[in-house]
Amino acid sequence: MNMVKKRVCGLTSDEIFDLIRPDGFTISHAVSVANNVYKKHRSDISLFEKIPKMLKVMLSTAAVSGIFFPKNEIVSEDKSVKYLFSSESGKEFETVYIPEGRRHTVCVSTQSGCRMGCAFCATGQYGFKGNLTSAEIVNQIIAIPQADKVTHVVFMGMGEPMDNLENVLKACKIITAEWGLALSPRNVTVSTVGILPGIEEFLKASDCNMTFSLFSPFTDERVKGVPMEKIYPFQKILDLMKQFNVRKGRRLSVAYMMTQNVNDTDSHLRELISIVKGSSIRVNLIPYHPHFRWQNFSSSKERMQYFKHNLVISGISASIRKSRGSDIAAACGLLATGSPIR
């Protein structure tokens, strides 16, 4: 009978310890195994270093590293790279590497597709093919050629993280643990369109940053762009974010995708200011990236600057996110595994 080999990627150090303990190995051996996978990105167990020979023999029989490489890639003019992964079970999902000076960000997917159906998002129109495991999420960071450089991780690729919370929380744990990728939780941001119970659990269970996609500060408009508004109104999400005792350095923010004549009027600005003012929530203004299913245009740079200026003089911390990778359909809202990458 063929024994199914355990995959090390996706396991915590305690779970690796459970695997090797019956053969007399210790927790520090488990940490060395985790380091080989998460810090050194070694996909072949025979190349693992700083572990006893007997452990290597035992592991080679019982396990595989679990690292699998992208199926395809496409490079943007701005040096962002979009990768296409295909899991053993056939799920396809995309990952974007974004270099910016000393900052090297990986934008990971949490699902293949998405079931939230946001009008402005290509992923939403692609449909839902399945949740990614914690291993498949972490693999997107350690299996790309730039893995050694990564300083930041954002959960802003395909999928709604709060719709796959268990795997997202485990991935955050592996990414921030000393025995794992050892990134600071301050450098990890999880994005959501607003699933209230998931957000509550996430804020309690993780120290990572969170950003909430608002789209419009008016309920009747938001419901047209983000169907989840019908179930979890944005006011309740903002109330929860405001009540939450934010530890030093942790960022809770609102992402506001700006679309010309849709959500960038003065009344939108006034309302945006009024719902965020007086809290520690930051506002991140994002240009809209048009795709064929939602025929609108991004607000102009001047309009975005105007919003930023007015937010800042109202005492709200605000920034404008640069557009990256739009020529390869790698920018926000464009991931749908149907772009030139194939």
Ligand code: SF4
């Ligand atoms: S914006 Fe996010 S939650 Fe909405 S459809 Fe796109 S991927 Fe899903």
